[in-house]
Amino acid sequence: MSNPKIGLLPLYVALYDETSPKRRVWLEGFYQQICMELRFRGIDVVEADTCRIKPEFEKAVADFEAADVDAIVTLHLAYSPSLESSDVLKNTRLPIIVLDTTPHYEFDYTISSDKVGANHGIHGVQDMCNLLIRNGKDFQIFAGHWDNSTVLDDVASAAKGAKMAKSMKNAKVGHLGGPFAGMGDFAIPADELEKTIGMQVKPFVDGELPSVTEEEMEAEYKADCERFVMNSVTYAQYKGSCRTALGIRKWIEKYGLTAFTMNFMGVDGSTQFDHMPFAEACKAMGRGIGYAGEGDCLTAAFVGSLLSVYDETTFAEMFCPNWRDDTIYLSHMGEYNVKCAGSKPDCRISNFPYGKNAGKPVNMMTVFKPGKAVYVALNPIGGGKYRLILTDVEVLEAPYETSFRNDVSGWMKVCKPLTEFLPEFSRLGGIHHGAMVYGGDISALASFGKIMGWEVSVIK
Numbered sequence: 001m002s003n004p005k006i007g008l009l010p011l012y013v014a015l016y017d018e019t020s021p022k023r024r025v026w027l028e029g030f031y032q033q034i035c036m037e038l039r040f041r042g043i044d045v046v047e048a049d050t051c052r053i054k055p056e057f058e059k060a061v062a063d064f065e066a067a068d069v070d071a072i073v074t075l076h077l078a079y080s081p082s083l084e085s086s087d088v089l090k091n092t093r094l095p096i097i098v099l100d101t102t103p104h105y106e107f108d109y110t111i112s113s114d115k116v117g118a119n120h121g122i123h124g125v126q127d128m129c130n131l132l133i134r135n136g137k138d139f140q141i142f143a144g145h146w147d148n149s150t151v152l153d154d155v156a157s158a159a160k161g162a163k164m165a166k167s168m169k170n171a172k173v174g175h176l177g178g179p180f181a182g183m184g185d186f187a188i189p190a191d192e193l194e195k196t197i198g199m200q201v202k203p204f205v206d207g208e209l210p211s212v213t214e215e216e217m218e219a220e221y222k223a224d225c226e227r228f229v230m231n232s233v234t235y236a237q238y239k240g241s242c243r244t245a246l247g248i249r250k251w252i253e254k255y256g257l258t259a260f261t262m263n264f265m266g267v268d269g270s271t272q273f274d275h276m277p278f279a280e281a282c283k284a285m286g287r288g289i290g291y292a293g294e295g296d297c298l299t300a301a302f303v304g305s306l307l308s309v310y311d312e313t314t315f316a317e318m319f320c321p322n323w324r325d326d327t328i329y330l331s332h333m334g335e336y337n338v339k340c341a342g343s344k345p346d347c348r349i350s351n352f353p354y355g356k357n358a359g360k361p362v363n364m365m366t367v368f369k370p371g372k373a374v375y376v377a378l379n380p381i382g383g384g385k386y387r388l389i390l391t392d393v394e395v396l397e398a399p400y401e402t403s404f405r406n407d408v409s410g411w412m413k414v415c416k417p418l419t420e421f422l423p424e425f426s427r428l429g430g431i432h433h434g435a436m437v438y439g440g441d442i443s444a445l446a447s448f449g450k451i452m453g454w455e456v457s458v459i460k
Contacts, residue, residue: 001288001311004159005044006073006097007064008035011080011124014052024050027077027118030103034075034146041156050077057085061092071095071162071451073155074128076121082131089128090135095165095451097158100125100143101151140447154443160309161447167258167308168452169198171290171301174257176204176248176273177266180294185431188298188380196384197452199301202255206271209247210254217242224279228345228364237349241362245280247272252289259290259304261297264333269357276352276361278334281315282345285337291315292433293335299433302378305448307337312438314340314368316375322411326418327396330410330436334363340438342369342410343400368410370397374440375412379429381455388449389430390442391415391459412436415460428457 010031016023028050035045046067048060064072072094089096102119104111125141132139140158144151179187190201217239224230224238252260267276281291290304292315299315306313314337320329338345345364352358377389393412402409414421437445442458449456 001308003042003044004156004163004309005046005067005069006038006071006159006162007046007048007060007067007069007094008038009048009057009060009064009072009074010050011074011076011085011121011128012050012052012078013080016078017052023078023118027103030118031075031077034099034152037146037152038073038156041152043156043159052080052084054084054088057088061088061094064094065092069094070166071097071159073097073099073159075099075101076124076128078118078121079124080128082124082127085128086131086135089132090137095162096132096137096139097155097162098125098129098139098141099151099155100141101146105145105148138451138453140450157441157444158447160441160444161449162451164305164309164444164448165451167305168301168448171197171199171259171304172202172255172257173199173290173297173300174202174204174248174252174255174260175295175297176260177263178295180263180265183294186296186298186380186433190297192384193297196386197301199297201297202257204251204273206273208251209244209272210250212243212246212250216246220246224347228347230347233347233349233362237360238362240359241275241277241279244273244275245277248277248280249284252284257289259292259300260284261292261295261300263295264293264354266295267352267355267358269355269359274357275359276355279347279362279364281335282338282364285314286339291335293332294433296433298378298380299431299435303435306376306435306437309444310437310440312339313337313440314436316434316436317432318434321418321422323418325413326416327411327413328418330368330412331404331407334361334365334408336366336368336408338364340368340436341366342398343367346400346405365405365408367398367400367404368395368436369438370395371438373412374437374442374445375434376437376440376445377430377434378454379431381429385455386452387429387455387457388445389425389428389457389459390445391421392442393436395436395438421459424459428459
């Protein structure tokens with residue numbers, strides 16, 4: 001995980017360099033103040049020289065693209081004629097975030113009239129935004145005084161959204177075990193995912209998993225004995241799962257994958273994919289690699305994108321309602337982000353009755369840790385469109401020593417009675433796969449969806 005990176009574009013007008021040359025010096029100091037404030041909020045800022053005329057805008061935006069920033073944030077230091085910047089902003093692939101602010105907080109009849117020149121950038125914003133709309137260029141805009149409002153926090157949240165969007169558009173998902181027969185809510189052909197989102201799918205082909213040495217498996221076993229509760233799992237029991245797991249890890253690295261998904265029904269003792277690598281899914285999410293079960297390429301890419309900003313994100317599914325307490329039981333067969341474990345993961349050799357002639361896999365059991373989170377689901381809604389559902393939840397504390405100790409489990413408290421929440425979720429098209437984002441910011445997640453062109457629905 002790394003910080004979001006933005007290019008901060010300072011807009012100005014050449015006329016003022018002729019009529020009031022000292023003003024620009026002072027306003028460039030204000031630009032540096034904004035750079036510092038954004039960096040304080042965990043945003044990497046690529047700076048640009050003050051832009052007044054088209055060639056200066058062209059150079060600044062080209063430099064931002066070369067620096068691979070996640071978004072351009074515009075800052076009007078004064079009025080700036082929009083036709084100087086409109087073509088270059090229209091043509092860049094980068095998202096636009098408009099920061100509408102001024103140096104001074106108060107501007108009433110008591111202020112000196114010579115402050116007008118430093119505080120009239122808002123009508124430059126209006127000029128530019130009108131051209132962005134007419135040119136078909138989407139943007140987000142946030143307004144307020146930089147030191148007396150949440151505007152810079154809002155911009156920082158939008159920058160996080162831009163980083164997740166870039167990750168999603170560039171996702172490369174490994175697909176092991178084929179699709180789960182009959183499971184339709186996330187079933188989208190790979191070519192449609194590439195057309196509508198930009199992500200790519202790499203199917204697993206038997207024989208292409210890299211080889212794994214005995215020394216590598218022994219080292220992984222030793223590391224797991226230090227990190228997790230191994231109970232009585234011996235190396236002899238462990239190594240079958242480990243060979244598959246490390247092979248998948250190398251396969252991910254070889255093809256530069258950002259996420260992967262596994263259909264447990266595709267585990268076959270006659271192929272390299274002969275053990276269901278539950279533990280590797282847990283570890284991979286801990287390393288920032290996206291994951292989803294049952295061949296769900298869409299959610300796997302989505303989880304990977306969330307992990308690019310929020311490292312305590314885990315694949316999750318709503319399983320059972322607790323109508324009495326308005327909570328929902330969360331579970332899956334054995335896949336979660338180890339950073340979201342509420343107890344030290346408990347490694348066991350499990351029976352696996354699903355795959356044909358499959359070996360017994362290593363499972364790492366735990367409960368989800370308690371805390372505030374956002375439950376998110378990315379949902380196809382037809383016609384190449386998607387809807388992002390967001391809702392604040394609280395994951396409740398639960399002891400590992402329960403009747404569920406042989407499962408990955410947890411309970412989340414939702415924002416309203418289940419009799420209202422569950423129908424709303426399904427009316428919005430919510431699929432049965434999702435993710436839990438500990439410490440997630442709904443504003444940043446909504447910005448992610450808006451940049452992607454998805455519909456965004458918040459259940460509250």
